[in-house]
Amino acid sequence: MKFSYVRKMVFCAVCIALCVVLPIAFHAIPNAGTVFLPMHIPVLLCGLACGWPFGLVNGILGPLLSSIVTGMPPAAMLPSMMVECAAYGLVTGLMMLFVRTKSFTADLYISMLTAMVAGRVLSGLAKAWIFTPGADPFAWVTTSLVTGIPGIVLQLVLMPLVIFALTKAHLLPIRYPKGEKIA
Numbered sequence: 292m293k294f295s296y297v298r299k300m301v302f303c304a305v306c307i308a309l310c311v312v313l314p315i316a317f318h319a320i321p322n323a324g325t326v327f328l329p330m331h332i333p334v335l336l337c338g339l340a341c342g343w344p345f346g347l348v349n350g351i352l353g354p355l356l357s358s359i360v361t362g363m364p365p366a367a368m369l370p371s372m373m374v375e376c377a378a379y380g381l382v383t384g385l386m387m388l389f390v391r392t393k394s395f396t397a398d399l400y401i402s403m404l405t406a407m408v409a410g411r412v413l414s415g416l417a418k419a420w421i422f423t424p425g426a427d428p429f430a431w432v433t434t435s436l437v438t439g440i441p442g443i444v445l446q447l448v449l450m451p452l453v454i455f456a457l458t459k460a461h462l463l464p465i466r467y468p469k470g471e472k473i474a
Contacts, residue, residue, distance in 0.1 A: 346380025
């Protein structure tokens with residue numbers, strides 16, 4: 292099955308909608324947004340499934356639309372959140388394009404972990420150098436990394452399961468048609 296441009300656009304649109312809906316569900320629990328990072332899930336999913344152009348668009352439009360519709364993230368956090376999510380979508384898509392280990396699982400984890408580090412570092416640097424000049428460029432270590440450990444674990448467990456399920460359901464193309472079996 293070929294994942295056509297139209298299918299990628301529809302998938303990206305669904306992921307952008309999830310950037311609005313998932314945070315609403317998680318924010319019913321106090322501080323769940325910063326702990327479970329619900330907006331990161333659809334952005335990573337889009338980058339992994341559709342590639343870097345769609346992941347990048349999702350990472351920019353998802354937080355923007357969510358902020359406009361729900362007020363989450365708040366305007367003060369929106370620019371750095373857009374940088375972080377855009378990096379997630381861009382890097383996961385690029386990594387899936389260039390990393391070919393012949394193991395679908397390894398490709399997914401390498402792509403996600405690289406994107407998670409790149410997104411957090413870029414967001415921290417953007418906060419320190421552009422959005423709040425003079426701020427500690429390493430404050431992201433506690434704000435994005437330590438606080439978000441449950442969300443990072445959730446993403447590392449959930450994303451491969453979702454990608455495998457979508458592939459098995461023939462909604463995503465098989466990465467290695469004669470290689471690793473999708474269980």
